Amino acid sequence: MPLQYHDKIVIEQLRSLEQTHQAITIRAQPSSNFDDYLLQRVEQAKLQPSLKAWLETPSRHFHFALMIFCFVAFAVGAFAIISALSGQATLNVFWVLIVLLGFHVVSFILWLVLSFLLRAPLKSPIPSLLIQSVNWLVKKTSKNSTSEKSTGEQPPYVTSAKAWFTHHFAMPQGRWLMGVIVHGVWLSYLVGGTLALILSLMTRQFDFVWGSTLLSNNAFEQLTQVLSAPMALVNWPTPSLELIALSQQGAHDMTADTRAAWGYFLLGCLMFYGVIPRLLAWASCRLMCAYRLRQFDLKYSDAYYLTLQHAWQPSSSIGRIVDPDSELSKSVHAQIAPHSQQKLPAAVLSSDALVIGIELSALTLKEAQQFSDQYLPTCSMNVVDKETTLAAHTLIEQHQQTLVLMVNAHKPPDRGIRRLLTEFIKRQNDTWIVCLNPYQAAPEAFLLWQQEALRLKLEPKQCLLLNSAQNQPPPQTNQQISDQKTLDQQTLDQEEQS
Amino acid sequence: MKTSAPDLPVLLTIVGHTNTGKTSLVRTLLRNSSFGEVDNRAGTTRHVEAAQILFNGTPFIELRDTPGLEDSVALIDRLNILSKQQTTGRDTLQAFVKDKGNLQDFDQETKVIQQLLISDVLLYVIDCRESVLEKYVFELQCLSMAARPVIPVLNFIENDSQHKNEWRKTLADFNFHAIVEFDTVAFNFAAEKRLYRKFQTVLEPYYSEFEAFIDQRDGEWQTLKQACIQSSCEFLLKVCQLQTLVKDSSVTASAMNDLQQRVRNYEKDHLQAILKLLQFTADDIDYVNIPIKDGRWTLDLFAPEALKKFGVDTASAAATGAAIGAGLDLMMAGMSLGAATATGAILGSSWSAGKRFGKQILAKYRGHVTIGLDTQTINLLVARQVFLLDALLHRGHAAQAKLLMNAETDKQPHKRTDKASKLDYTIPLKVLKKVQNLAIPAGDEAFETEIKQVLIDWFQDTLTD
Ligand SMILES: Nc1nc2c(ncn2[C@@H]2O[C@H](COP(=O)(O)OP(=O)(O)OP(=O)(O)O)[C@@H](O)[C@H]2O)c(=O)[nH]1
Ligand SMILES: [Mg+2]
Numbered sequence: 001m002p003l004q005y006h007d008k009i010v011i012e013q014l015r016s017l018e019q020t021h022q023a024i025t026i027r028a029q030p031s032s033n034f035d036d037y038l039l040q041r042v043e044q045a046k047l048q049p050s051l052k053a054w055l056e057t058p059s060r061h062f063h064f065a066l067m068i069f070c071f072v073a074f075a076v077g078a079f080a081i082i083s084a085l086s087g088q089a090t091l092n093v094f095w096v097l098i099v100l101l102g103f104h105v106v107s108f109i110l111w112l113v114l115s116f117l118l119r120a121p122l123k124s125p126i127p128s129l130l131i132q133s134v135n136w137l138v139k140k141t142s143k144n145s146t147s148e149k150s151t152g153e154q155p156p157y158v159t160s161a162k163a164w165f166t167h168h169f170a171m172p173q174g175r176w177l178m179g180v181i182v183h184g185v186w187l188s189y190l191v192g193g194t195l196a197l198i199l200s201l202m203t204r205q206f207d208f209v210w211g212s213t214l215l216s217n218n219a220f221e222q223l224t225q226v227l228s229a230p231m232a233l234v235n236w237p238t239p240s241l242e243l244i245a246l247s248q249q250g251a252h253d254m255t256a257d258t259r260a261a262w263g264y265f266l267l268g269c270l271m272f273y274g275v276i277p278r279l280l281a282w283a284s285c286r287l288m289c290a291y292r293l294r295q296f297d298l299k300y301s302d303a304y305y306l307t308l309q310h311a312w313q314p315s316s317s318i319g320r321i322v323d324p325d326s327e328l329s330k331s332v333h334a335q336i337a338p339h340s341q342q343k344l345p346a347a348v349l350s351s352d353a354l355v356i357g358i359e360l361s362a363l364t365l366k367e368a369q370q371f372s373d374q375y376l377p378t379c380s381m382n383v384v385d386k387e388t389t390l391a392a393h394t395l396i397e398q399h400q401q402t403l404v405l406m407v408n409a410h411k412p413p414d415r416g417i418r419r420l421l422t423e424f425i426k427r428q429n430d431t432w433i434v435c436l437n438p439y440q441a442a443p444e445a446f447l448l449w450q451q452e453a454l455r456l457k458l459e460p461k462q463c464l465l466l467n468s469a470q471n472q473p474p475p476q477t478n479q480q481i482s483d484q485k486t487l488d489q490q491t492l493d494q495e496e497q498s
Numbered sequence: 499m500k501t502s503a504p505d506l507p508v509l510l511t512i513v514g515h516t517n518t519g520k521t522s523l524v525r526t527l528l529r530n531s532s533f534g535e536v537d538n539r540a541g542t543t544r545h546v547e548a549a550q551i552l553f554n555g556t557p558f559i560e561l562r563d564t565p566g567l568e569d570s571v572a573l574i575d576r577l578n579i580l581s582k583q584q585t586t587g588r589d590t591l592q593a594f595v596k597d598k599g600n601l602q603d604f605d606q607e608t609k610v611i612q613q614l615l616i617s618d619v620l621l622y623v624i625d626c627r628e629s630v631l632e633k634y635v636f637e638l639q640c641l642s643m644a645a646r647p648v649i650p651v652l653n654f655i656e657n658d659s660q661h662k663n664e665w666r667k668t669l670a671d672f673n674f675h676a677i678v679e680f681d682t683v684a685f686n687f688a689a690e691k692r693l694y695r696k697f698q699t700v701l702e703p704y705y706s707e708f709e710a711f712i713d714q715r716d717g718e719w720q721t722l723k724q725a726c727i728q729s730s731c732e733f734l735l736k737v738c739q740l741q742t743l744v745k746d747s748s749v750t751a752s753a754m755n756d757l758q759q760r761v762r763n764y765e766k767d768h769l770q771a772i773l774k775l776l777q778f779t780a781d782d783i784d785y786v787n788i789p790i791k792d793g794r795w796t797l798d799l800f801a802p803e804a805l806k807k808f809g810v811d812t813a814s815a816a817a818t819g820a821a822i823g824a825g826l827d828l829m830m831a832g833m834s835l836g837a838a839t840a841t842g843a844i845l846g847s848s849w850s851a852g853k854r855f856g857k858q859i860l861a862k863y864r865g866h867v868t869i870g871l872d873t874q875t876i877n878l879l880v881a882r883q884v885f886l887l888d889a890l891l892h893r894g895h896a897a898q899a900k901l902l903m904n905a906e907t908d909k910q911p912h913k914r915t916d917k918a919s920k921l922d923y924t925i926p927l928k929v930l931k932k933v934q935n936l937a938i939p940a941g942d943e944a945f946e947t948e949i950k951q952v953l954i955d956w957f958q959d960t961l962t963d
């Protein structure tokens with residue numbers, strides 16, 4: 001079932017509340033479509049008494065205020081008639097008509113002109129006035145709650161009311177809703193007047209007269225005829241020409257028939273030029289307003305709704321383990337103790353140590369070449385496949401001297417590399433692992449190599465990280481790494497030793 | 499094998515050497531930063547974990563993250579022995595899985611091969627920093643035995659392309675042509691779309707389903723991006739309209755404090771909304787408040803380097819002489835009254851501007867001051883929004899490094915965000931100042947929409963890829 005407009009407005013109210021008051025939390029069950037989901041959230045929200053009040057009262061307050069307005073208008077209308085008729089036994093027909101219908105006709109024509117002839121939407125200050133008065137009212141009534149004032153936040157009720165008002169009074173429906181209010185109030189005024197007139201006419205006897213200083217009698221007769229033309233159409237009793245002539249000011253004593261004819265004419269004018277047009281206008285505004293409100297759509301592309309949409313229908317499921325870890329080959333990550341000294345001794349450099357690269361990538365090899373003259377003996381070979389592995393084995397066997405294994409710092413040792421290292425390292429005390437770090441990998445990567453060295457039963461100092469000279473050392477986050485010397489220091493140390 | 503009638507979800511297995519970013523890839527595709535475990539060490543994932551990408555609420559693709567292959571050299575030796583007794587590659591793999599003797603040495607590999615045999619498509623994740631070593635070739639051999647479509651995914655592409663071509667050549671030799679470059683950390687929607695297009699090509703029976711799926715994803719992404727921008731613009735409009743009337747100069751400091759606090763709160767709320775919208779968590783970001791000290795925005799924030807990072811021109815900001823708390827210029831209010839009439843917001847806005855104008859005169863007469871944000875602060879807020887959106891819209895859900903949202907750090911994980919420093923903020927500042935001086939009345943939608951659209955357009959132009 002599609003959402004009704006009042007549902008949409010409550011949803012918008014809830015949205016404004018949720019967006020401004022983070023503390024609000026609403027749980028919602030899964031639903032088959034998003035509209036239902038939103039509705040269901042509203043239902044859930046209404047389970048919380050304070051939220052229920054915030055959501056429902058703006059509409060109640062509005063209708064209550066409207067009722068009061070109408071009631072007052074009704075009373076004013078009745079009062080206007082009563083005071084116009086009081087103390088008079090002879091009534092000037094057209095004077096009474098002006099009292100009853102004058103302002104109404106002017107305002108009605110104004111409304112017609114403004115809303116139909118000037119098609120441009122009226123920018124009415126009324127919505128913001130309404131909101132401000134709501135603000136003001138709330139501020140007055142909640143004077144003692146000062147906490148809101150300091151944070152400058154609106155009290156939730158105002159937030160909700162604001163949302164209610166802005167959505168009702170926003171264009172294009174706002175203009176029709178204003179129509180409903182204005183016509184409703186006028187209608188009450190006119191109905192009050194009409195009822196008072198009927199009551200007066202029933203309980204008291206009036207003589208009706210007319211007269212003018214400036215206008216000709218003919219004009220009056222014509223005016224009366226024109227005014228009564230629509231009434232004649234529905235067989236409403238209207239004064240005849242003789243009757244009109246008869247009741248000219250000071251002409252005659254009135255018969256009961258004449259009185260009744262003028263009484264009906266007055267009532268007819270009120271109905272045909274007052275109540276009925278207002279009623280029609282009110283009804284059409286209501287219809288238009290309902291129509292426009294029905295066209296009002298929630299903007300599902302807004303961040304708020306997108307987030308909700310996601311909660312309603314996630315785009316992915318959460319992970320589930322299909323084939324669990326059988327814990328057969330769990331590798332043990334050794335804990336390593338911090339150590340301070342990290343340098344490749346001059347002895348290693350000066351000797352013709354055997355340097356073997358393990359699966360070095362192009363960039364690492366380039367870096368190794370940069371280092372090779374000053375800091376490292378030249379890399380003899382790079383192990384990349386079975387063939388080179390075999391060759392490396394042979395080399396190591398033949399060489400029987402210091403072994404330097406060069407590795408990528410950015411690639412932590414995997415099982416294959418571990419197997420290789422275990423095979424290569426025969427003499428623990430004369431083997432070095434040098435990590436090159438052309439990709440500026442995070443310090444943790446080096447830590448993993450140190451752990452590997454430990455597993456291979458090398459001394460911590462036998463595993464070291466060389467950062468290229470032009471690059472900064474990696475951010476130092478732990479003891480081991482911060483204690484490790486930069487290249488420059490290493491060179492200094494080496495020079496000292498030699 | 500599913501060849502005839504489409505049978506959803508499509509089963510996609512992610513395989514590759516250890517540490518190449520398999521789990522990261524799944525995280526980014528799922529937009530879920532808590533899937534599995536991601537770590538620097540080898541062999542982080544030790545089980546097979548599955549999650550589904552849903553299409554209109556129903557499972558469409560099932561992604562299976564597998565343990566990394568660690569020792570294909572030893573593996574291929576074993577497979578070669580087995581293949582002597584088998585006719586096809588699949589038979590060989592099946593035989594390998596059945597042989598319980600392999601479990602001790604090849605526990606993880608057995609899991610992977612089991613998945614290879616039941617999948618519709620295999621995604622082979624590659625660390626492009628590595629050259630094509632023999633062990634990788636063995637892995638590819640192993641994959642091709644499964645006789646399933648393979649889509650190689652080149653990961654770690656931000657550094658260099660040295661090995662990319664080498665990889666492409668080798669992959670072509672294996673007949674794996676549907677290669678995609680996809681960085682799991684620096685997210686790019688176009689790349690993700692290309693990835694799905696590859697799925698579509700290798701999964702011919704699901705062609706139309708993928709077409710619809712990709713269209714929807716695309717639409718969703720655009721909407722999401724738009725919603726982020728709109729949300730940022732709304733935030734900026736809101737804070738620029740914040741104003742406090744100070745009646746007594748002795749309370750100016752505390753009023754300023756309140757105002758600043760409100761700006762901070764709004765920014766944080768907005769940040770949270772954006773994070774939630776993009777399915778990130780508070781863990782993804784290291785938020786540092788616009789620093790406030792002793793009731794003033796602290797000076798270090800406005801240190802030239804900090805400002806430069808966000809592209810605020812100190813010279814011009816100084817020229818405006820705008821210290822926070824400088825009252826609104828009466829002349830400006832007067833001028834904007836004229837401007838508002840010109841924009842065609844005839845009745846509504848001039849009514850409110852007139853009201854404001856009157857208030858201003860009254861305030862001036864009574865010696866009151868209106869406090870709002872100064873140009874420099876507005877500029878900084880705009881810059882922070884550009885930075886935030888740019889970074890988050892290009893952040894993969896696999897990204898580990900926190901996004902630093904403060905003024906000082908320049909060690910951002912994103913190189914893209916240098917952008918913020920080259921920006922011209924004239925348009926947003928002009929618009930926002932106008933809003934500030936005019937304080938849009940509630941209900942004057944036309945004016946507000948017009949102003950907002952200018953801002954949105956600017957953000958959109960700024961945030962193009
Ligand atoms: N810079 C960068 N880092 C990445 C990228 N992809 C993954 N990483 C990092 O690489 C490391 C390994 O990522 P994982 O996703 O755990 O890799 P995996 O393939 O699942 O690893 P195993 O489960 O151990 O086989 C993590 O530290 C990631 O943050 C990328 O594209 N760029
Ligand atoms: Mg993993």
